[in-house]
Amino acid sequence: MSSLEVRNATIAYGRSVAVTDISVTVPAGTSLGIVGESGSGKTTIAAALVGMVPLITGDILLDGAVLGATRTKAQRRAIQLVQQDPYSSLNPRMTVRQMLRELLLAHAIVPRSQVAARCAQLMAMVSLDPGSLDAFPHQFSGGQRQRIAIARALAVEPSVLVADEPTSALDVSVQATVIELLARLKQELSLTLVFISHDLAVVNAVCDTVAVVKSGALVEVAPREQFFRAPQSPYSRALLEAVPRLPTR
Amino acid sequence: MTDPRPLRPRRALTVAALAVAGLIVLSACSTGTASTGTTADAEPTAGGTITLGRVASVTSFDLNNEITANNAFAIDKVFEPLVAFDADGQIIPWLASEWTISEDGLTYAFTLRDGVTFSDGTELTPADVVFSLERHLAVGGPLPLDAPIGSIVADGDAGVTITLTEAYTPFLAELSGFQNGIFPADFQGKSETDFFADPIGTGPFVVSEWDPAGDLTFAANENYWESGQPYIDTLVYKLIADDTQLTQQLKAGQINAIDEVNSADVESLKSSADITVETVGSWEIEQMFMNTTNTYFGDRNVRRAIAMSLDRDGITQATTFGTAEVANSLIPPTIASSANDEGYALDFDVDAAKAELAKSAYPDGFTATLLIASGNSLRAQEAQIIQESLSKIGITIEIESIDIAAFRARFFAYDFDAMLNSGQSDYPDPDALVSFQADPAGFSKSYWTSYENPDVTALLDEGRTTADGADRDAIYLEIQKILAEDVPYIPLFYPSTLKATSSTVHDLTVLPNGSIRFQDAWISE
């Protein structure tokens, strides 16, 4: 369980600035939902959190410690990402076991002799049959792949999980089960969760705090209940009004 | 003029010479013409073009600075020397119609032929001769005048007197080379570069179009001293770098003649009705050279064993298809004093070879490298036969085939065990080959073999100063005998000069140095 903080971060892809001067704090064990329309810079923030994209200015702090431009192996391990598209996020030429095994060994998470058992355990954690450990990604459905991606993220025992639109590439029917899985894991493993989505309903279901991004800038940060009850900014209101039917909770 | 010993001309040559004897009117001394003519009765017709395919282009006309055949055989169409040689290698008068040699062999008095003009119409004078030969002496060049010349003096309207500091019998033969051709005094006031870019000589042809990297077109010299000649209007040297292409283009009638025929192609060319192949003995000799500074090849018994293990008849037949003559001595039969028929050579006898090797320091054999130039399939075949033959007496030969420039770099550095190459005489005198191949003081150190035998050295010095005759013959026979026993190099065969023409081409005079005299040639139809 770790706390995560973003301080005055400006992030750029190439020459175009994608996100300007954002600051947000995620206390340990809580979940932050980042919402906004496509192109608003959500995915950029996710990429910056896991260190795939460097910051132009500002800092990212994990448990109060600043993460440098190049992160250590342990720092990278601490913050894991679940990507949007499960069809491209799994190496097509590796079995599930190979993927998990490699990470377990690379970080010496369990002794070599217990790797097989841990692999099976991870599969069980994401509600997959450990018997299919030796299958290749193309033999799974989209929802199953996303579970594998989650298992892979969990394999290194992170303290922070960043999920970037984890359901947007999935069929509506399986979206719910993946969301439920994430919510359950957060609970069971005391993870700090950053959940990126354009779907307010999902955010409402999973997150403790909501941050709204528009055109690369932070428009509003508020606790979930406050946000859904009385959004402060006009943009947030517009977002909420655009949702046809708000699920109650 | 001395009396060169009669040669043993090859039968084919004699027949050809007889066939045209009555036909071509030459000055009394210039007889003996090998000819492609099959129509002995036909009168030469004037006009027409002969296109000769050649594998290399003509790059320069600066005769004093050239040596390679691609240039030499173009230079000799434009520039002519005082004396020349005929198809049998006999020295004949050329720009000098006659000469006398003093008793002591030191003074040569030449009389220039009447009525010779350069191609631009100016008359040939003794001053031109003096200028030309002195320029050659000054330049040196790759084929320097080796004769110990004291002075060259113009003598009246038509006389030139050359005085040597000591007797030098090969002098006339040396003068007959293309590199001693005569050009106008002072290059007619032009710079050397300008002059040789558009050369003016007394020869039968003048340059009309010239691409140094491609084709060369000659036009007949209207002012040529032999009236009526040349018969043809135009002579084209066409660059065709590939042998197979040469043959195919001749067969297809795209060219009339080719300069170098592969012996392997002779049979198929002869079978073609519209093609005539001319085979003339050359001054060349194919040999296997052994580096006597090499541990193994320095051993005389080893060299003798190798000589006895080679079936020279078999090699000659298999690689040249009967176009060449098996070589038994260094000097080919086309040059005076050849010992080819004397039986000096070590005969093919595997048992004797083994016995000889047993006497050497390496009775159990050894491994050595045979260096050859790539792209020459004849040598590649020879090398493989030698390799196979030597394996029978326990000597393992590795063939190393490298491109010609690298090959030369290697043997110039004396960096080889044994190699295949050919010796070539530049003029019809036995001294040329012997000096180059057996003189340890020469720059090539006995053709890069470093072979040294004081007896041979003494004999060759004597041969240079002894006047032509039986005594001189005896000297060269003795040298060849010693060489046959010491075998620093093994003569394999005497290649022929092979020319092929379409049968409409008549009366080409093929010379033993490989050049062709085109002034007699004519073309029918």
Add this chain to the structure above:
Amino acid sequence: MSAVSEPPVTVPAPPAVRTGPQTFLARARRSPTLVVGLAMTLLLLLSAVFAPWLAPFDPSAQNLTGGLLPPSAEHLLGTDQLGRDVLSRILFAGRTDLRIAFLAAIVPFVVGVLLGLVSGYFGGTLDYLIGRLVDTVIAFPFYVIVISIVFAVGTGEGGIYVAFALVGWVGYTRVVRATTKALRGSGWVAAARGGGLSHGRVILRHLLPNILPQAVVLLMTEIILIMVAVVTLGYLGLGVQAPTPDWGTMIHDGQAFITTKWWLSALPGLAVIYTGISLSLVGDGLGDAWRVR
């Protein structure tokens, strides 16, 4: 909706779950191209390996009086200029040429693939430099550079290996670099890095297996090109040294007799083409069978 504990989702057992090699074999079996190619290649390799037993004569045994014989019962394909059995020489030449082609293909393959991976993965200055180097080598006419290198290093097998090691890698680098660039942005590479794996591990364990099929298909093509080049060098007299038989030298030696004894040049040429077809079919077949959905 509160914390859930749903029943484990099971992945259907076979037939859906099939391991990679099986899929590959299954596809391979269904590809007539590959089957025919492999059969032809096998025949070729067998004849090369067993040449000493198959050949009726010693390929170097000469008979100076029995040269240039037409095909007969004793010499099925006749004899060459030095009286050597042409059939035996063609068999042994295959041994030489195939060995050289395969050996000469190894170094460029390894170097080319690695450079392509590194260049495509890291990008930046290194990638720029490698890219320019590739462009430079490609702008050279292939035979010019090979012949120059062979001149510089020396003719024979050694020269051939060096020449191809110096120029042969470009093809792989160019293709692998492009593919790696495309794959670098994919999610699984990001995930591997995010999982704390080293660059080396990502390149070798993740990217390499993904580009390898493509590289192997290219390898087949390169082996053919090298074989043709070895034959061409032999034809120019710069290749394998005598008396080791080689198809190129045989074509050259037979060329003088092409109008009368056409088989001397034609048959070694056909052997080259046969080899080309075999390996090419294998390459195509592998490409088909390896293609990932």
Add this chain to the structure above:
Amino acid sequence: MVLGVVLAVFFLLRLVPGDPARMILGERATPASVAALRSQLGLDQPLLAQLGDFAVSVFTRGDTGTSLVYNVSTRELILQRAPVTLQLVALAVLFSVVIAVPLAVVAARQKDKLVDHLVRIIPTVGLGMPTFWVGLLLIILFAVTLKWFPVGGIGTTPWDPLRSLVLPALSVSLALTPPLVRSLRSELLEVFSADFVTTLRAARIPERRVLFEHILRNAALPTLTLLGVNVSYLIGGTLVVEQVFGINGLGSLLFSAISNRDFPVVQGVALFCALSVVVISLLLDAAVYRLDPRMRRS
């Protein structure tokens, strides 16, 4: 890049054993005359001085120096020889396209039928064909036996040059056709099944127009790109074929220069070839750009 080619050639050549002066003067020339020629040709200068002279010559005169063997400007030599080589390249490309396009169209339209299989064999056969051997066979068949074409060289009468180039160009194109057929066929298959083709067909646009105006146009792009990739291979093949057919183009100039160690000429031809590759690639890129509306937008 071109600079890299030139530098590589410069140093590579000087690693090669062999002395140009010896090559010019022949085996029996005296060391004195060889030394004289070496100094006349500037070969006795230090390597860096030679490189300096060379660089100056290239940048001030666009010339790689005076040929050691022919004693004429390399630029002149190349400009004189280049036309025939470029004609040969152009004709070979033309042949390749003329052969490849119909084959690929037929194969794609008859997918998985006999014709398709036959056409698909072509690349596998073509890849392993030594160009020089193909040239030899073509000479024997069409020039020696059938006498339809000259056996080699370039004739001088009006139609001769073209006739002389037919067989060499064919030899080169036979090596180039296979990859073209392969890629064109698969491109065509993709285009055939593309939505817009179905739409066109549904709109009753005549099949011929669909094929020529829409399908081929789309399939031409990758083909042109592929040609660009193969330009260097194409030029290399042309140089070898020139040898086989006895054509005095850049190839024969280059090969004789290599064996004579005529450094300026080898450098010049390499430079010319590299420049040609660049220029032709650029031209093809430009063609692709013009043909492809997507490229123009981006």
